[in-house]
Amino acid sequence: xxxxxxxxxxxxxxxxxxxxxxxxxxxxxxxxxxxxxxxxxxxxxxxxxxxxxxxxxxxxxxxxxxxxxxxxxxxxxxxxxxxxxxxxxxxxxxxxxxxxxxxxxxxxxxxxxxxxxxxxxxxxxxxxxxxxxxxxxxxxxxxxxxxxxxxxxxxxxxxxxxxxxxxxxxxxxxxxxxxxxxxxxxxxxxxxxxxxxxxxxxxxxxxxxxxxxxxxxxxxxxxxxxxxxxxxxxxxxxxxxxxxxxxxxxxxxxxxxxxxxxxxxxxxxxxxxxxxxxxxxxxxxxxxxxxxxxxxxxxxxxxxxxxxxxxxxxxxxxxxxxxxxxxxxxxxxxxxxxxxxxxxxxxxxxxxxx
Amino acid sequence: xxxxxxxxxxxxxxxxxxxxxxxxxxxxxxxxxxxxxxxxxxxxxxxxxxxxxxxxxxxxxxxxxxxxxxxxxxxxxxxxxxxxxxxxxxxxxxxxxxxxxxxxxxxxxxxxxxxxxxxxxxxxxxxxxxxxxxxxxxxxxxxxxxxxxxxxxxxxxxxxxxxxxxxxxxxxxxxxxxxxxxxxxxxxxxxxxxxxxxxxxxxxxxxxxxxxxxxxxxxxxxxxxxxxxxxxxxxxxxxxxxxxxxxxxxxxxxxxxxxxxxxxxxxxxxxxxxxxxxxxxxxxxxxxxxxxxxxxxxxxxxxxxxxxxxxxxxxxxxxxxxxxxxxxxxxxxxxxxxxxx
Numbered sequence: 001x002x003x004x005x006x007x008x009x010x011x012x013x014x015x016x017x018x019x020x021x022x023x024x025x026x027x028x029x030x031x032x033x034x035x036x037x038x039x040x041x042x043x044x045x046x047x048x049x050x051x052x053x054x055x056x057x058x059x060x061x062x063x064x065x066x067x068x069x070x071x072x073x074x075x076x077x078x079x080x081x082x083x084x085x086x087x088x089x090x091x092x093x094x095x096x097x098x099x100x101x102x103x104x105x106x107x108x109x110x111x112x113x114x115x116x117x118x119x120x121x122x123x124x125x126x127x128x129x130x131x132x133x134x135x136x137x138x139x140x141x142x143x144x145x146x147x148x149x150x151x152x153x154x155x156x157x158x159x160x161x162x163x164x165x166x167x168x169x170x171x172x173x174x175x176x177x178x179x180x181x182x183x184x185x186x187x188x189x190x191x192x193x194x195x196x197x198x199x200x201x202x203x204x205x206x207x208x209x210x211x212x213x214x215x216x217x218x219x220x221x222x223x224x225x226x227x228x229x230x231x232x233x234x235x236x237x238x239x240x241x242x243x244x245x246x247x248x249x250x251x252x253x254x255x256x257x258x259x260x261x262x263x264x265x266x267x268x269x270x271x272x273x274x275x276x277x278x279x280x281x282x283x284x285x286x287x288x289x290x291x292x293x294x295x296x297x298x299x300x301x302x303x304x305x306x307x308x309x310x311x312x313x314x315x316x317x318x319x320x321x322x323x324x325x326x327x328x329x330x331x332x333x334x335x336x337x338x339x340x341x342x343x344x345x346x347x348x349x350x351x352x353x354x
Numbered sequence: 355x356x357x358x359x360x361x362x363x364x365x366x367x368x369x370x371x372x373x374x375x376x377x378x379x380x381x382x383x384x385x386x387x388x389x390x391x392x393x394x395x396x397x398x399x400x401x402x403x404x405x406x407x408x409x410x411x412x413x414x415x416x417x418x419x420x421x422x423x424x425x426x427x428x429x430x431x432x433x434x435x436x437x438x439x440x441x442x443x444x445x446x447x448x449x450x451x452x453x454x455x456x457x458x459x460x461x462x463x464x465x466x467x468x469x470x471x472x473x474x475x476x477x478x479x480x481x482x483x484x485x486x487x488x489x490x491x492x493x494x495x496x497x498x499x500x501x502x503x504x505x506x507x508x509x510x511x512x513x514x515x516x517x518x519x520x521x522x523x524x525x526x527x528x529x530x531x532x533x534x535x536x537x538x539x540x541x542x543x544x545x546x547x548x549x550x551x552x553x554x555x556x557x558x559x560x561x562x563x564x565x566x567x568x569x570x571x572x573x574x575x576x577x578x579x580x581x582x583x584x585x586x587x588x589x590x591x592x593x594x595x596x597x598x599x600x601x602x603x604x605x606x607x608x609x610x611x612x613x614x615x616x617x618x619x620x621x622x623x624x625x626x627x628x629x630x631x632x633x634x635x636x637x638x639x640x641x642x643x644x645x646x647x648x649x650x651x652x653x654x655x656x657x658x659x660x661x662x663x664x665x666x667x668x669x670x671x672x673x674x675x676x677x678x679x680x681x682x683x684x685x686x687x688x689x690x691x692x693x694x695x
Contacts, residue, residue, distance in 0.1 A: 076593050079478060100599065108596030115594075120587045123606045125613075125684055134605070135595040171685040187595060 021092050022049040023227040024073075024111075024195045029086030029096075031065075031072045040299045042068035042081070044251035052194065055221070055228045057238035057259070059274065060248035061296050066231045069248070070197045073229075074113055075103045091194055109139045112188035116200035118180035122172040128183055129168030132156065135187040155186040159216060178209035185217060192224050199231045214241060235278050239263055247271045250297050250307035257338030264335040267349050268342050269314045306343070314344055358681045358688050366674040373666035374423050381659055387411075391653055392435050426663055432656040436649070441660045445642055450535025451522055452634070452641035455564065456626035457536075458557045463565035463572065464619060471576035475584065476603055486573065493570030499632040502563035506636070509559060517556050519637045527552040560637040564630050568622040572615060579611035586610075613684055620676030627672070628665035 031043035042065045050056055058066050071077050073088055075095070088096040095106055107113075115121045122131055132152035137143055143151070149168065156164035159182040172180055181201060188196055201217065202210040218241060221228050230242060238245055238259065245262045247255040247270060255268040266272040273292045294311040297303055303310055305322045315321030320343050329345040331338055342348070381388070389406040390397075406412055410421055425431070431441035474483035493501075510518040517524050522537055527549045530540040538557070541550035583589070584607050592602035634643035642661065649657035681688040 071590070074594060076590060104596045104598050106596070107594055113591065113594035115587045115591055117587055121591045123588045123592070123610065124686060125609050126606070127685075134592070134597065138596045171689060173686050174689065184591065187591070190595075 022089070023052040023054070023091060024050040024229075025087075025089040026073065027087040027089075029069070029072055029088065030084045031068050031077055031081060032084050033068075033081040035080055038300045041251050041302065042299060043072055043083075046086075046248075046251075046253050048246060048253060048256060050195070050227045050229070052227055053221070053225050054244060055230060055242045057242035057245045058229060058231045058248055059233060059235060059238055059245060061233065061292075063296055063299070064248045065251040065299070066248055067199050068251075070113065070199045070229065070231055073197060074107055074111060075100065076107075076113075105139070108135060108188075108193070109191045110193055111195045111197065112191070112193040114181075114184050114188045114196065114198040114201045117204045118177050118184055119204065121184050122175075122180055124172055127169050127171055128156075128175065129153075132168070132183065132187055132190070135190045139191050151190075155190055156183065158189075158220070159183070159186040161186075176209075177205055178213060181205060181209075181213050182216065185213070185220065189220055189224060189226070193226060195227045195229065196221060197229045197231070200233070201230070202237065203232070203234070210237075217241075235263075235275065247274065250302060251299060252307065252341060253339075254308065254341045255338055256340075257333075258336040260335040261333055261338050265333045265349070265351075267331060267333065267338055267340045267345055268308075269312045269344075269348075270308045273311075273313070306341075314348070315342075318343075359678060362674055362677045362681075366670050369670045370667055373670070374426070374663060375419075377659060377662050377666070378419050378422055381655070388655060391655060426660070431660040434649070434654050434657055436652045436654045436657075441656050444645060444657060445660065445664070448640060448642045448645045450537075451639055452627065452630065452643060454522075454536040454538065454553075455557060455560055455630060455634070455639060455641060456623065458538075459561040459565040459626055460619075460623050462561055463569045463622065467569050467572040467576055467615075471573050471580055475577055475580040476600070476607075483577075486577070490570040490574050493566045494574075496567070498563055498567060499636055501566050502560065502633055502636040505559045505563055516559055517552075520556070521638045521640055522556055523549070523552050524556060560630075560633055560639055563636070564626060564633045568618075568625070572618055572622070575618060576611060576615050579614055580607060583607045583611045609683065613680065616676055616680060616683070620673050624669035624672040627668055 026049075027047045029043055029046045030041070033040040033042055044065075046069060048056070058069065060066055068077070068081070072083050072086075075083070075098070077083055083096070086096060087094055090106065090110055095103060095111075098106070122128070129149060129152055132155055133145075133148045136148045136151050136155075140148070153165045153168055156167065161167055161179060161182055167175075172183075175183065185201070188198075198217065202213050205213060214237065217228070220226070228242075230237070232238060242259055244256070244258050246253045247262070247266075247268060249270050255262070255266065255271045257267075261267075262271055263275065266275050270292075273290075276290050277292065279289055292311060297307050297310070303322075305320075305324055306312070306315055306326050309315045309318075309321040312321065324343070326341045326343045326345075328339045328341050331340055331345050331349045333349045338349075340349075387402065387406070389402045389409065389411055392405050392409075393401045410418055413421070429442055431445075433440055434444055470482075470486055473479055474486055506518060509516040523529060530537060530544045530546050530549050533540050533543050537553040538550055541547070541553060584603065586606075589602055589606055592606050593599065597605070630639075630641065631643035631647050633639070634641045635647050638644070646658060646661045648654070649661070
């Protein structure tokens with residue numbers, strides 16, 4: 001099949017960077033995990049563009065392929081998984097066909113990664129300083145040890161680690177969770193990447209620390225003009241932090257738009273259902289918080305047609321939804337444009353209010 | 355760090371004291387009078403009493419214990435009842451052979467365990483992995499003396515590629531001039547390459563027989579640890595920084611995965627040094643194990659008790675070293691968690 005029309009995740013024209021070359025452009029990216037007699041389709045035909053400095057939130061249930069997407073973009077899918085197709089352009093350069101060695105020069109340099117669990121994102125038997133120095137030195141092998149260490153201390157100061165110089169020689173277990181996540185962020189921004197992929201960077205932190213880490217991330221990407229892919233299942237974080245949203249379901253981007261559109265008039269029935277699961281004090285009177293019925297599909301045995309159809313309040317048992325996989329529809333709603341993979345996209349646009 | 359060392363040293367001293375008490379009690383709980391054993395079944399009661407007095411069996415039990423341990427730590431290990439030589443000289447002249455075999459076996463065990471574990475984890479060889487797991491299963495379950503016999507039948511009797519059970523050198527070569535008591539090292543020092551090769555050839559089969567079950571255990575442990583650690587997020591983070599796969603693996607997976615192996619390695623080395631009695635017997639290896647085997651048969655009790663204590667002390671010391679190394683490698687052991695904001 002041919003990919004959906006290239007289109008920025010955000011509607012064009014609302015920002016000065018829109019006409020520039022995208023910071024990241026992904027086309028028809030697909031990733032599978034293979035074991036004997038079973039193929040799990042973790043990422044299916046995902047396409048999107050990101051402007052420089054754009055912040056894209058990727059939301060979806062656990063197991064919808066969000067983390068696999070992050071690792072696929074970085075070329076870090078390990079066997080038995082593999083990227084089976086697609087193109088990843090970073091600043092115009094296709095990095096999807098690069099060898100692992102060539103990708104090494106890109107990772108941590110042009111595109112960086114922050115992971116969910118700060119407790120396990122740092123090596124417990126290596127000092128914080130050495131781990132930060134590793135991140136610096138790998139792309140600047142000519143740098144002297146003392147200079148790299150000085151730079152590491154600067155990076156730690158930049159992420160608000162108190163007494164950075166002294167605490168370089170500490171081990172991860174001597175840092176708190178929030179501080180470890182700051183270190184992870186420091187390592188990620190060491191080389192001013194144009195794109196940062198943050199895979200649930202705050203999920204494992206308590207609420208106060210969460211907002212501190214988010215504020216830090218916000219400040220840094222602003223300063224460094226970094227585009228961010230923020231993977232999360234916290235829609236509150238998306239509305240605070242992101243410009244645009246991609247709703248991921250069963251390995252696909254089922255709805256991609258600016259944040260306003262998703263929060264004001266979600267068009268895909270799954271997006272709508274997801275939003276209705278967010279606690280809202282104004283709707284307390286309406287009774288208990290709704291939940292999406294059923295379970296996400298088994299990614300090795302996807303239903304025919306639309307993957308959401310078995311759980312969909314709109315499309316359940318409608319032959320079209322059961323028979324045909326919906327193609328991306330570009331629709332224009334009251335709060336901006338969106339790309340929606342739903343047979344009823346046009347019909348539903350503007351109809352849904354949350 | 356200082357506190358950790360102190361704790362471990364005190365623990366080790368405690369373990370050694372425990373071992374001496376155990377050895378002391380066992381010896382006194384065994385049926386038969388040691389004095390009677392020494393003088394023989396036809397001796398007069400007077401002779402038995404005189405020997406009893408001579409070896410201090412008529413003294414209070416605490417005095418006996420004190421004499422027992424102070425003699426042991428002074429290196430005054432008594433005399434063999436069988437041939438009258440001092441136990442220290444008997445053990446001394448056998449120690450080199452045992453240490454050489456233990457070290458050789460330890461080195462090949464660790465080398466192959468590490469290489470093969472890396473092959474099936476880092477290099478991802480599924481077929482090799484299956485074979486390795488099968489071999490490890492068999493190797494762990496088969497008694498070492500039986501392995502020794504199989505090896506001899508295959509490589510000596512059928513294939514004629516390696517020497518049979520004829521000790522450290524066989525009849526063709528003479529021992530090299532003594533420097534370290536290790537024939538391989540001494541032969542190299544003396545420049546006798548023929549002798550060096552002969553001693554290596556003679557080490558191979560007993561080395562494998564002694565090491566196979568430990569190899570099986572270590573390779574499985576290391577494989578499982580490497581697989582587990584390579585799924586850790588910090589490896590993905592390291593790769594995300596731009597480190598090459600091997601660099602990330604070497605820097606992060608290996609040190610973490612080796613920690614449990616270090617502990618087991620210490621136990622294994624202690625076991626090799628102390629517990630090769632049957633293997634030495636099968637290969638006619640002139641080590642401490644053979645000495646002890648003969649001593650047990652002859653009820654040569656001074657030799658056996660010294661061996662038990664020496665083995666215990668050595669075991670404790672090896673493990674003390676391992677614990678200290680562990681503290682050096684793993685900061686979580688040596689630096690307590692300080693509450694941080």
